[in-house]
Amino acid sequence: MKILVTGINGQLGYDVLRKGSELGLDINGIGRTDLDITKEDDVKRFIKDMKPTAIIHCAAYTSVDKAEDDNETSWNVNVNGTEYLAAAAKAVNAKLIYISTDYVFDGKGETSFIETDTPNPLGSYGLTKYEGEKKVQSILDEYFIIRISWVFGINGNNFIKTMLTLSKSRKELNVVGDQIGSPTYTYDLAGLLLQMVQSEKYGIYHASNEGFCSWAELAEEIFEQANVDIKVNSISTEEYPTKAVRPKNSRMSKEKLLSNGFQPLPEWQDALKRYLKELSGEVK
Template structure:
């Protein structure tokens, strides 16, 4: 299958291309320099020329704090870019996967969010990603929406790399403990996305590694596995103010993955161990 992957220079897009290739698909990965997803005519002509059978849309405006002031930029990438890709996919008869986020929820829950739970974003990033979901649903029947959370991979910056870097310079640091979720290793998420694209089981999915932790617990486990003696002090979100509000509870229910017969993602601690090996 010929698959177009957007955001190839990002954490997820990079691993998706690797996984597609490993599974015998022909993957064409594009970054911003090859294809500007905010340019409707560029997308239209590129997709028509390539004529892929599937599109895995990983490109996104992911700077949650910057989105609060750059609302137009976030909307163009997350909402309009998705719409243009969906229209192009429809024209060539391709199916499409759109990677969305836990930020479509307000984080006020106490039970893992099911795929049909009412959405209520707290900020611009979540709002624009949700509009992207809606554009895709309205435009293309053959679509998959995959909401994920707390993503980290070999390519680009992430929480794990930040902790390891800080740990080299300091013996003590503070990390918020009142935000809870499930870390997601891009290698594992990529495997699921490729399994999904090989199917016709369209709809909304939630995908993250198994298990639940706070950012504080995540940091403690990173240092433990890396063999670093670092004192990690628990902070409240109020002690670490950011321009954009974060959902306090980001746990996603992966029930649908099992119901549809797909392979569940492994436990987050096991995935972290694999990632640290990859980094080394």
Template structure:
């Protein structure tokens, strides 16, 4: 099986490539330097030469706040870039995996959003990711749309790394406590994505580590597991003004995974513990 992975320079793309290599798959990872997905000719040239059986599309414009003012670039990456990749995948009859997000939902209520719930994004980033979903669904049938949330991996910046850095100089941190979701480890996600790829159980999936928490409680668990004395003060979203609104309810139901026989990911607390070990090992090597 030949696999092409976009977004190799990011957290998830990096771990997807590592997982494919560990399983002996013929994999090619492309970062932004190797492939500008907004250039259709470049996309077709690469796909035509590599002829992948599977395209795992992890590349995305993810600067949520910047997207509100940089709409053209965000649209070109998340929608037009996806369109070019899907067209190329259709030409070569490649399976297509599109990584989407909890931001396609409006974040209202307290019940987890199911795979069949109607998206209703409240920000421009979420809108473009939903438009990307629709592009995938309109072009091909052999697709997987995988909605994820609160991702952390060793290759890139994330909430955990930010908390660890701030805790070195701060005794107390104000962290939003009214946004609820599931922290998700890219190593666990990568394993699941490869399992999905090996199947023909196409459709929309929600994939996160098990359990729900707030950003504030997530920070407290980070400090607990690292024996940090930094205190966390939970604040409301309204007390932390930012350019783009965030969904307060990012809970995702994962019934489709269960129904199709895929193994649930470990708890987010377990994932955090393993991630901290991975971070320490990387620091020791460096």
């Protein structure tokens, strides 16, 4: 199987390529300088020449707040780029994994969203990712759509790195405590994606590390595990206004993973522990 990974300069794409290489797979990665996915003819030509067996599409416009003002760019990348890749995948009979997000949901209620719940995105970013889902479904008969949340990986910026950086100059931090979700360690997710793409178990899945927490609870766990003495003040979403509205409930059910024979990802606290070791340069 010849696997192509898009977005290798991002957190997830980087780890999918890394994990695939560790597993000895025939895996190839591209970034924006290798292929501009918003250019339809370039995408057609690239995929036709390469003829991958599978594409794991991690490239995305993920700046949630910037997307509110820069809708054209986010739409071009998340919707048009996905459409072109899906069409190109179909032309060479390649499998496609499209990475989506908890932001396709409105975050209402306190129960976990299931794969068949109707998306209702609150902002531009979530809308473009949902429209990307619809493009994949309209072009391909068989596909993988994987919704993830609260991503952290070694390559790129994330909440954990931000918390550790801020803790160097602060004695206390205000962190939102009424948004609930599941952190996702990209190295753990990468293994699952590579297992999926080698299967025929198509469909929409939710994938993140096990367990739920608030951002404030995540921050507290980060500092406890990192032995950082700092006070975390749990505040409301309204006390920390942002350009884009965040879903308060990002709980997603992973029952479909289990029913299709996939192993759930480890508990988020365990993932955090291994990630902090990785950040400190220790062996995983």
